[in-house]
Amino acid sequence: FTAGGGGGENTIVPGTASGFPPFEMKEGDEVVGFDIDLLEAVVAETDYELADWEDLNSFDSLIPSLRNGNIDAIAAAMTITDQRDENIDFSDPYYSANQSILVREDGDFQPSELSDLQGHQVGSQSGTTGESVIQGMVDEGNFQESNYNAYDTYVLAVTDLENGNIDAVVLDEPVAASFASERSVSVSFVYETGEQYGFGVRTDDDELQTALNDGLAAVRESGTYQDLTSEWFGE
Ligand code: ARG
Incomplete structure (x- = not known):
């Protein structure tokens, strides 16, 4: 040593x-x-x-x-x-976490369940469990793969959300809360996944x-x- x-x-x-x-x-x-x-x-x-x-x-x-x-x-x-x-x-x-769905603060799009994301542009970070949630919807035929936007970081995804390039971001609840407190985005609903880090x-x-x-x-x-x-x- x-x-x-x-x-x-x-x-x-x-x-x-x-x-x-x-x-x-x-x-x-x-x-x-x-x-x-x-x-x-x-x-x-x-x-x-x-x-x-x-x-x-x-x-x-x-x-x-x-x-x-x-x-x-x-x-x-x-x-x-x-x-x-x-x-x-x-x-x-x-640490324990669920997934949150972030949208533009004061935007018209305020989904309350996963199926509401259908037909909208949704983003997450590549390789994450947020991406798995979206992939799961694609696999079940409830979401169009071409409406999915993969990012290298969630910072880039949130920036695209603020700019109106996408309509929602799926990410871990504590991180969504952090972005919501600092950026023009808010948590629309929480999707329980019971994850542990x-x-x-x-x-x-x-x-x-x-x-x-x-x-x-x-x-x-x-x-x-x-x-x-x-x-x-x-x-
Ligand atoms: N908890 C999620 C996962 O494991 C997201 C983790 C993203 N972490 C990061 N440092 N960017 O897939």
Whole structure:
């Protein structure tokens, strides 16, 4: 174990995909947010150390980057899904979320259920569970694939929504609330998905997975977890 984070064998590279407030967002050159603070607090409880954060350009590249060793852990508000679980391992859950449907504030389009989205232009971030909700409607024949708009980040999707290029965005509820408080958009309805976020690690990294789970338990126990949720969500 090398003290000082100088790239010793217990130094791990954390990866995220910013543009997902308040979990991860850019502040100047730095990436800040709940996930950043939480993973740092969790790792501080272990024998590991964190190297500088890798902020990937797309959410889609997180799992490939983890698998090929460019990063060692994912902290990106990533929902634990069966499909992802086939390729990586997850820590214990650290946050729960549903999906929200964002529309223009004071706009005419105020959907109240998924079927209301039919015939409208809808966006989400590529590779997310928001996209899966839309894909599910397409698969059931309730939504036209050509009305779906995929974005590299939700920031771009929300900008297109504000500009009137699309009519709705499907995204995680806490992030929708964050955009609604800062941009000219509002939550039209919540679609319950019962998602849980976990930190991602490689499937052969049992030791890190166990350490992160122990670290998570420790920060819940110490009150740090609660402090961070108050700080970032006002809960
Ligand atoms: N929770 C959703 C998912 O896992 C969205 C995550 C998007 N995260 C991000 N950092 N952009 O698919």
